[in-house]
Amino acid sequence: SYVLTQPPSVSVAPGQTATITCGGNNIGGKSVHWYQQRPGQAPVLVVYADIDRPSGIPERISGSNSGHTATLTISRVEAGDEADYYCQVRDSAGDRVVFGGGTKLTVL
Amino acid sequence: EVLLVESGGGLVHPGGSLRLSCAASGFTFNNYDFNWVRQAPGKGLAWISYITTSGTTMDYADSVKGRFTISRDSAKQSVYLLMNSLRVEDTAVYYCARSLGANPYVFDIWGQGTMLTVFS
Numbered sequence: 001s002y003v004l005t006q007p008p009s010v011s012v013a014p015g016q017t018a019t020i021t022c023g024g025n026n027i028g029g030k031s032v033h034w035y036q037q038r039p040g041q042a043p044v045l046v047v048y049a050d051i052d053r054p055s056g057i058p059e060r061i062s063g064s065n066s067g068h069t070a071t072l073t074i075s076r077v078e079a080g081d082e083a084d085y086y087c088q089v090r091d092s093a094g095d096r097v098v099f100g101g102g103t104k105l106t107v108l
Numbered sequence: 109e110v111l112l113v114e115s116g117g118g119l120v121h122p123g124g125s126l127r128l129s130c131a132a133s134g135f136t137f138n139n140y141d142f143n144w145v146r147q148a149p150g151k152g153l154a155w156i157s158y159i160t161t162s163g164t165t166m167d168y169a170d171s172v173k174g175r176f177t178i179s180r181d182s183a184k185q186s187v188y189l190l191m192n193s194l195r196v197e198d199t200a201v202y203y204c205a206r207s208l209g210a211n212p213y214v215f216d217i218w219g220q221g222t223m224l225t226v227f228s
Contacts, residue, residue, distance in 0.1 A: 031211075031213075033213075033214050033215075035153070035215075037153075041220075042203055042218040042219060042220050042221055043145075043153065043203070043205075043215075043218050044218070045208070045214065045215060045216050048208060048211070048214045048216075049211070049214070054216060084152075086152060086153050088153075088213075089213075090213040096155070096158065096167055096169075096213070097143075097155035097158075097213055098155075099152055099153040099154065099155065100152070101152050102152040102153070
């Protein structure tokens with residue numbers, strides 16, 4: 001089945017830019033979605049279809065996808081951005097929905 | 109307010125059964141597909157099941173196929189997950205998640221989750 005690889009952790013100072021990657025074989029040909037999960041809370045969709053944001057998600061959160069890597073970028077990081085972030089795609093074979101292992105974003 | 113509220117979690121022995129419920133409110137229930145996603149303690153997210161608007165098409169992850177059954181009741185605006193032959197490895201928080209409009213593989217609304225513990 002399709003595998004999505006994320007770094008376990010990313011650290012960034014407040015006001016800086018956080019970049020969270022999601023690697024997969026030719027992931028650029030898939031539609032990638034990203035979820036934010038704050039401690040003790042349910043996941044929240046923050047980016048879908050590579051680059052789109054649901055209503056209420058700030059513009060400083062953005063996504064991109066090309067080649068073998070999709071990327072979630074959070075600009076002007078705030079303490080409230082500290083959370084686990086998961087990428088997700090549809091897999092046409094095996095389990096129909098695949099999540100990456102998650103990346104813990106720490107705001108220093 | 110758009111809400112999904114799960115219930116039915118608890119403590120079960122291996123081999124036991126349990127039914128989870130997900131009550132929807134604040135939107136037109138019949139217009140959306142639904143999913144169950146679980147998260148084992150300290151682990152990541154794992155999709156386990158999906159049901160279409162009509163309730164006639166369902167899908168399951170290999171890890172639960174043949175043991176879990178998803179269903180929905182439009183009159184009660186609820187989605188259910190019947191879990192049989194439970195295993196210790198089924199221990200997790202179970203989330204109900206709504207599919208985003210025309211894209212069934214994007215989950216735009218999540219419930220708060222219900223915890224299932226399978227212990228011997």
